Amino acid sequence: EVQLVESGGGLVQPGGSLRLSCAACGFTFSNYWMHWVRQAPGKGLVWVSRINSDGSNTGYADSVKGRFTISRDNAKNTLYLQMNSLRAEDTAVYYCARLLVGARIDYWGQGTLVTVSS
C-alpha cells in the first residue's frame, strides 16, 4: 500500500526556519517526481515545489523561490522541504504528493501544519 507520511510541522516565528519530511513507502520512490502542495486555513490548494526522480531538477512557485529548498534522499525514501525566512503567509497545511503526469496526483500525504506567528 502506498503511503506518504509528513512530519516536521509546527509553530515558528516569522523569519524562522523549519524542515518538513515526507516518508514514502509502498512504491519505488526513486522512480517518481514528487511535489509539495500547501493549503492555507480555509483556502485553496497551491503548488509549492517539485523535484524530479533523481533530484537533479527542481522547481518552485514564485512565492517561495529563494526561501524554500526541495530535496530527496532516495536511499531513505524521503522527500524534504527546507523552509527559511518564513512569513505569516506561509501558514498552511503542507502536503507531500506523488504526481504521475500533468496535474494527476494519485497519492497525497495526510498533511502537516506549519504556523508562522509570533
Add this chain to the structure above:
Amino acid sequence: QSVLTQPPSASGTPGQRVTISCSGSSSNIGSNYVYWYQQLPGTAPKLLIYSNNQRPSGVPDRFSGSKSGTSASLAISGLRSEDEADYYCATWDDSLSGPVFGGGTKLTVL
C-alpha cells in the same frame, strides 16, 4: 488569487444535477488535461477525474468531466448528501512548469 477560476459555491438538492465550472488560459487548460479533486473536511484531496473526463476506479459514474478550449466543467448527477465537499480543478501550467489549481468550489447539498 488562483490561476484557475471557479465559483466559490454551488448547491443542489438530493437527486439533482449540478455543474462546477473552471476557467483558465491557453498556457494551462488550453494546452493540457484537466483534473478534478474532491476534498472532504479535514482530509487530503482525492482524485475524482483525470485527463478531462476519465474516472479512476472506484469513482461513481455520477461524476463526469468535460473540457472545451480554456474552460472545463465537472458535473455531478443524482446528487447525494455525501457529495457535500470542496471541489478543485487542476491542470499543468506551461509557463509555471508546475500544476495549478482553482480556488475551489464548496458544494452544499440542501
